[in-house]
Amino acid sequence: MEPRISVVTLAVRDLAASRRFYLDGLGWGAVVDVPGEVVMVQVGAHVVLSLWDEAAFAAEVGPVARGDGVPPLTLAHNVATPAEVDEVLEAARAAGAPVVSAARTREWGGYSGYFADPDGFRWEVAHNPGPVGRLLLP
Amino acid sequence: MEPRISVVTLAVRDLAASRRFYLDGLGWGAVVDVPGEVVMVQVGAHVVLSLWDEAAFAAEVGPVARGDGVPPLTLAHNVATPAEVDEVLEAARAAGAPVVSAARTREWGGYSGYFADPDGFRWEVAHNPGPVGRLLLP
Numbered sequence: 001m002e003p004r005i006s007v008v009t010l011a012v013r014d015l016a017a018s019r020r021f022y023l024d025g026l027g028w029g030a031v032v033d034v035p036g037e038v039v040m041v042q043v044g045a046h047v048v049l050s051l052w053d054e055a056a057f058a059a060e061v062g063p064v065a066r067g068d069g070v071p072p073l074t075l076a077h078n079v080a081t082p083a084e085v086d087e088v089l090e091a092a093r094a095a096g097a098p099v100v101s102a103a104r105t106r107e108w109g110g111y112s113g114y115f116a117d118p119d120g121f122r123w124e125v126a127h128n129p130g131p132v133g134r135l136l137l138p
Numbered sequence: 139m140e141p142r143i144s145v146v147t148l149a150v151r152d153l154a155a156s157r158r159f160y161l162d163g164l165g166w167g168a169v170v171d172v173p174g175e176v177v178m179v180q181v182g183a184h185v186v187l188s189l190w191d192e193a194a195f196a197a198e199v200g201p202v203a204r205g206d207g208v209p210p211l212t213l214a215h216n217v218a219t220p221a222e223v224d225e226v227l228e229a230a231r232a233a234g235a236p237v238v239s240a241a242r243t244r245e246w247g248g249y250s251g252y253f254a255d256p257d258g259f260r261w262e263v264a265h266n267p268g269p270v271g272r273l274l275l276p
Binding site for chain 2: 001003004005006007008009010011026027028029031032040041042043044045046047048049054057061062063064065066067068069070071072073074075076077078088091092095114119121122124126132135136137138
């Protein structure tokens with residue numbers, strides 16, 4: 001099995017709220033948009049983000065574990081400069097992100113902050129000046 | 139904010155077990171490998187999968203929600219033919235995946251099955267003959 005992620009699918013509790021946040025708020029375009037079912041956005045050359053209604057997700061994958069705290073994953077959006085980190089976090093705030101954590105310098109040498117989407121999924125907005133950071137920028 | 143995922147980070151409870159599964163079992167190579175902290179694997183042209191020790195994850199992002207059920211996301215690995223779906227699921231089983239769900243034909247026209255990694259994160263192995271599927275193949 002070659003190392004490759006084609007789709008990141010998030011189980012969302014209110015697809016209309018997710019749609020408002022990602023499409024209307026952040027201004028992203030959908031490659032698939034089926035009200036009440038799924039919204040898909042291209043987020044890389046061969047990568048799609050899928051926002052899937054939780055009931056449909058649970059029917060195929062299984063009941064979703066919930067509890068107090070954050071979901072056990074983050075999605076990072078890397079940018080070329082620290083200033084862009086602050087700009088993107090501000091854009092997320094303007095789009096209605098329910099949580100925005102200001103960026104700070106990280107011990108690995110970068111600069112990053114977080115915002116949450118309507119389901120609490122955390123996005124890290126990051127500038128990474130190291131070799132992995134250079135690999136990530138298109 | 140442009141639509142782009144740079145890194146998918148999973149909070150893992152036993153990094154040594156994750157390392158055995160992904161690196162030794164599936165044979166993936168790491169771009170970063172710090173025992174007890176993090177393993178990173180390149181999974182796309184500008185995309186990295188990060189397996190991050192849960193304690194470190196929680197210290198930066200927050201306590202992780204746990205409960206009965208599956209994590210609220212899946213990662214899909216798309217392939218070019220239905221036969222490859224079965225081959226990859228078998229490779230995951232041979233690598234020690236604790237759960238493997240046989241592939242089946244899906245109502246959206248494709249063919250897919252799932253396996254779980256040591257933390258229960260579900261990977262969907264999929265063949266999608268439609269336009270989104272063609273977009274996903276490198």
